[in-house]
Amino acid sequence: MSDFDALIQRVNTCTRCTLSRKRTNAVPGEGSRNADVVFVGEGPGFYEDQQGRPFVGPAGQLLDQLLASVGLDRKDVYITNMVKCRPPNNRDPLPGEIAACKPFLDEQIEMISPRVLVALGRYSFSKFFPDEPIGKARGKPRPWNGLTVYPMYHPAAALRNGNLRSALEQDFRNLALLLQEDLSSSRTEEAEQSEQLSLL
Ligand code: URA
Numbered sequence: 001m002s003d004f005d006a007l008i009q010r011v012n013t014c015t016r017c018t019l020s021r022k023r024t025n026a027v028p029g030e031g032s033r034n035a036d037v038v039f040v041g042e043g044p045g046f047y048e049d050q051q052g053r054p055f056v057g058p059a060g061q062l063l064d065q066l067l068a069s070v071g072l073d074r075k076d077v078y079i080t081n082m083v084k085c086r087p088p089n090n091r092d093p094l095p096g097e098i099a100a101c102k103p104f105l106d107e108q109i110e111m112i113s114p115r116v117l118v119a120l121g122r123y124s125f126s127k128f129f130p131d132e133p134i135g136k137a138r139g140k141p142r143p144w145n146g147l148t149v150y151p152m153y154h155p156a157a158a159l160r161n162g163n164l165r166s167a168l169e170q171d172f173r174n175l176a177l178l179l180q181e182d183l184s185s186s187r188t189e190e191a192e193q194s195e196q197l198s199l200l
Helices: 003-012 046-051 058-067 095-112 121-128 155-161 163-197
Strands: 037-041 076-083 116-120 142-143 147-152
Touching: 003 095, 037 095, 037 163, 046 121, 058 155, 058 163, 076 163, 116 121, 116 163, 121 147, 147 163, 155 163
Parallel strands: 037 076, 037 116, 116 147
Antiparallel strands: 142 147
C-alpha cells in the first residue's frame, strides 16, 4: 500500500474527535495525487457524508462548473477539506476539530506537493492566514511555505449570495492563468538547468 493510501485509510478509520461518532463516511479527499492545484474546503456536508466524496452536493456542482469553465476537471486537481467528517447540521467546525484534523491536511499537502493551494472560504483561508477577512484577500495569490495560496469565496457562499458569483468566476479565470504561468516558468527553469548541465 502506498503512503498516500495508508493516509487515506487512517482518515477513514480516525476517531481523533467526536465528529467521527456521527459520520456515515469520512471524506478524505479525491483527485490526482500529482495535482498542481489542491482545493481546500471547509468540511463535508450531507451528500459528502453519504458518499464519502468531497463537494458532491450543490456547492460541488458549482465547483465542477467553475472548473469546467477554465478547462479543468476534478480528475486534474485534488479536492479536500479542513475537517474530514461532517459537522452535525452543517455547523461550522470547532477549533478543536480543525486542530485534530490538521495533521491529515498537512500530510496531504506535503505528499501531493502542489504549486497552488486554493483556500475556499474563510475557514480554509484562516489555516494559512489567520484573522484576515476573506473578502479583502480573495483573488490575490500569495506565498506560503514555498507554495502559492490562492484565497477564493466558498462556492456555497456564492450559492447563498449571487453577488459573489462573478468574483468567483473571475478568480477561477485567474487561477487558470496562474497555473499556466507557473508551468511555463518551471519549464523555463528546467530548460535552463539542462542547458547548464550540458555546458558542464
Ligand atoms: N462544502 C465544503 O466545504 N466541503 C465539501 O466537501 C462540501 C461542501
